[in-house]
Amino acid sequence: MGLAQAIIHQPDLLILDEPTNGLDPNQIIEIRNVVKEIGQQKTVLLSTHIMQEVEALCSRVILIHKGNILQDCPIDEFKGRFNSLEEAFASYTAVS
Numbered sequence: 001m002g003l004a005q006a007i008i009h010q011p012d013l014l015i016l017d018e019p020t021n022g023l024d025p026n027q028i029i030e031i032r033n034v035v036k037e038i039g040q041q042k043t044v045l046l047s048t049h050i051m052q053e054v055e056a057l058c059s060r061v062i063l064i065h066k067g068n069i070l071q072d073c074p075i076d077e078f079k080g081r082f083n084s085l086e087e088a089f090a091s092y093t094a095v096s
Contacts, residue, residue: 003016003019014045015045016047017047018048019035019048019053021050036057051085051089054075055079060073063088065092065093
């Protein structure tokens, strides 16, 4: 419902925070398809801790931790440095 309300006015920028949180697998597929379709025409800013979501939807990663931008690059470049997105996230955000 929230996504439908957000896109009804056809904004140039769509900001989504954990858009698939709490959804069943069929709903996740539907929402991902909608977000991908919107992303072909508009800018979509996705905030999530779910790395599968990033991989499924994003072409660029901006990793923000404690208010600081730690990475800003194409997803393939980001993924290429690590074995997985989870490993990359942990590497940049681990408590030292």
